[in-house]
Amino acid sequence: MKKKKHIYPHAIVGNCAFLAYVNKNTNIDWMCWPRFDSSFIFGRMLDQRKGGEFSILPDDDGGFSSKQYYIENTNVVRTEIETSDGSYRVTDFAPRFYQNDRYYKPLMMIRKIEPLSGTPRIKVKCNPVGNYGEIVPEAHRGSNHIEYLGLEQNLRLTTNISLTYIEDERGFVLNEPKYLVLTYGAPLEASIERTSERFMNETILYWRGWVKSTSIGNFYQKVIIRSALALKIHQYEDTGAIIAAGTTSLPEAPGSTRNWDYRYCWMRDTFYTLNAFNSIGHFEEVEQYFQYIANISVQESERFQPLYSISGEKSLIEHILDLEGYMGNQPVRIGNQAYEHIQNDVYGQVLVSLLPLYIDNRFIIDERAGSHKLINKMLGLINKTLDEPDAGLWEFRTLAQEHCYTNLFQWAGASAALKIGRHLKDDEIISQAEDLVSRSTEKIEKCWDDERGVYTQAIGSKHLDASTLQMIMMNYIPHNSDKAKSHLKNLEMELSADSGLFYRYKHADDFGTPETTFLITAFWYVEALTCVGRIEEAIKIFEELISFENHVGLLSEDVDAESGSQWGNFPQAYSHVGLINAATRISRKLDKPSFL
Template sequence: MAKAKKHLYPSGIVGNCSFIAHIGTDTNVSWMCWPRFDSSFIFGSLLDRQKGGTFSVLPDGKFTSRQYYVENTNILCTEIDCKDGKYRITDFAPRFYLFERYFKPLMLIRKIEPLSGNPRVKVSCKPVTEYGEEVLRAAPASNHIEYFGAASTIRLTTNFSINHILDEHHAVLNETKYLVLTYGTPLEAPLKSTVEDFYTRTKDYWQQWIKKTSIGNVYQDSVIRSALVLKIHQYEDTGAIIAASTTSLPEYPGSGRTWDYRYCWLRDAYYTLQAFNHIGHFEEMERYFNFIANISVKEEGRYQPLYSVTGEKYLKEIEIPLKGYLGNQPVRIGNQASEHIQNDVYGQVLISLLPLYTDERFVFEERTDSSSWISSVLKMIETVIDEEDAGLWEFRDISGYFCYTYLFQWAGCQAAIRIAQRIRDKKLERWAGRLSKKAADRIEACYDPERKVYQQAINSSYMDASTLQLIMMHYLDPASDKAKDHLKAVESVLSAPGGLFYRYKHEDDFGKPEATFLITAFWHVEALACVGRVEEARERFEQLLGYTNHLGLLSEDVEASTGSQWGNFPQAYSHVGLMNAAYRIAMKLDRPNFL
């Protein structure tokens, strides 16, 4: 029987904290949403080759390609080798400091340079909107093409022949050409000098950003790429960080697990803030703090598990008529998980905001007058601590009293105690202490003394990778036998070959999960390091580095039998997991900083 082929996503991303574009090894912009991360795609062939539009620069005939990033940047190069010669496409989204703020326009720049021979290229630019239901109307002008039909005008400014683009004719590439696609405000400046200036400034910005990053001297290359990926998943206007820039890439072929990840999950705030803190980037943390604080102050009822990048609550999930990635349907926009009851989120908010009160590097205007809204979050915990929820894995038709939920309620109350001490509120401190004890009692109700393991939920025999966090959150002393026994018991059920790890192995609303979940594999690495199994942690971490694509980008899920990438891509939280695991190993090796 032939071995199944390994599936990897053949693309890279560029972005500037306003948008993200996916560029394939075939030169095509296969996914790009404007004007926001969660807007309709302008190019979306990733989900439907017929309705998704196109933006490619292809040679005449067959070709091979090579893709790489300019060192320590989010600038992507694609080199094309064809029968007539060789050329390079450099793709980037401008980002640099200008007039005391960041310049980050809705502008995708493509620079096309001949490298050898006389390659003949064809530019195809066909943007769409309304998720492919409307093809934009192209109108030629002297040095640009305007596309009408979107909420704002889209313009392609270029020194290519306008007619060659409109007619999709091949032409000899005998000099450097430029393609500048804009939404709203067009580029009205000298083309060549402006693009070259934007390129230099953008390259300098990213390389300086990395120079200011504190990264341990183990696994530096991987952490640098992960940091760059995570950075452009932050929607800078509000500070929100999305899980991924894509929707409906399946967790496993034919699984029906096709979700829209273009939103901000409060549940993951703690891990993301950890990652930024570990690399010493406080600006991104402050922006994310502001996003969470704005939601916390205005939220009168329950917290949702996720919000839009602008804090909107209404994220109705619908299915749309697209063919789907490799035919996988349904294609979904919106996310029903926004309606779920996930009661760990209140603790996540409290521990995420803790540094505002305990770290003097942050200036927080509301720090001295926060008893009321800290009390409101504790009141929410008190209200929900006795109820079932959907858990962090967002079960749609399963509810329970999950260990992970109680862990973060416990951790949130521990954070509230520290905040109360800082703002000298004894009443708040005592209240948080009582709730912390109640949450800890519920965690202990998940413990099976015969198997020496904390189970997924009260009155449940299932194993769950999320319980590894009991060790990393120091609910369990990592040096204790109880922590070590718990880790071994979870490993015995959920560990997979090649360093991979399952979330859980029982059936859920969609059947039994087929793919492993990358962030849980990185949690396992952290847990190994915590309990002193450092060499095992390093071995497994290095195995996990083998599941990137050709550019070092990670997916959400990996098929254990083939090492195939699945799920939305690239997955910001997989890269968060990599960064936190690398930091944990570096600390155990007593080498947290590069020397």
């Protein structure tokens, strides 16, 4: 029997201070305040009973239909509800715009409700919670607001809707625009209607201006724009950190127990993320991320962790919460034990990420301040860990190997440092980098399986791994070589699935054999195809991959190859990074622009 297709029914809004997940049924299913990694204020995504509610639903049991879409080139979302009595529209956004020489990005969620046809009757429910559903704050009525007391700071809902209707959860006729402004800490004291409209217009203008400042070719522009907008609001602007996803414990596959907290910043993905922002010409985000990395490097004397909190905190102790879980999938985890793992590719990732500071003339000398010391530090850490088995890119919890991917990024990092050393005419950097390039190459070649003509997952392993697609993309294997073609062919035969999807690996790990494909590896596959000159195939598969977006163009972490279902944390920033990088790679290879 064919599996039922599962698609996440959410759009996200955000302002680089927080994210909110808006269900097609109007409920805010997930929103964490005051930070990305704080407890949810609304969390029905993980528990229908403890997750609270913030919905704007029809006041009848007659059923309704809905459609959801973004206002073009913005992170402002609209949800339209059609009932037998009429229709209405909810516009949701997190204010963000330039004001007083800085970005205004308050902990404020604004919801505008307006009638479209007929005389719709609606019911508004606002029931926030704290400490992952363990705290239910007390609601106190004010003149035009409801105060929710009992959390770290007070929540306030300011509105021009009758407070009685909200407190009693009674239906009312919607015959004029209404506004709901939810704030954390500092409340809204200004005019509800005028302020909400001004903030909405300013936010729309901001996002459209941001899009216009991107450098995007003609190849699937709209798809890249949506991915860029999604990626942007995964950056916590206060520190520059970029999280993998705004959610926790959405399962990689139903019943798999592969339910992880992704609200942190992984150092291993530094290169890919910065490459994506570079590709679309957004240096402000790159510079902020550089600052985050620089601050991490100052606090670490021995080795880097694979991931840190958005503030650079090191201890991310994993806990299991007493929550139902997404569609009943447990456990629900906060924190991530992977912070304890050894992943030695991170030093190479940092060095490759530093390279543009030296070879891209758009960066000025002052922006390289402190990086010279960081280069020496990273080379020293590569030297120290070159012969050390690690948990690898996929964070195996009970398997330590000398991973090909780790050695590849040690090689790539040393190669980047060599270019920087030559640019600086620094003989010490040049000498150390040359030695590490040679030694890491020897390690990589120990992963070559001459009989099959493929690089394996690790030294002494027969398993294949999608991460070794990077051997081609990072220019370790010449693109036009027989070796590149043989390596890619073997990976295709073992790890590819329908529609260009790709498994990370096929062998059992700590939690069994992976059931779903990992979406970013499919975009790596597109890049590898492009590199070896199989452009038509790359375009065809790219087109198939973007069909796995949800209704508003957002991508999940994983996809079930059989049903096309979205699984894993959502939206996954790195899936959108993969899309941007793959599209950029194809665009650069095309002889002439084409509107597809």
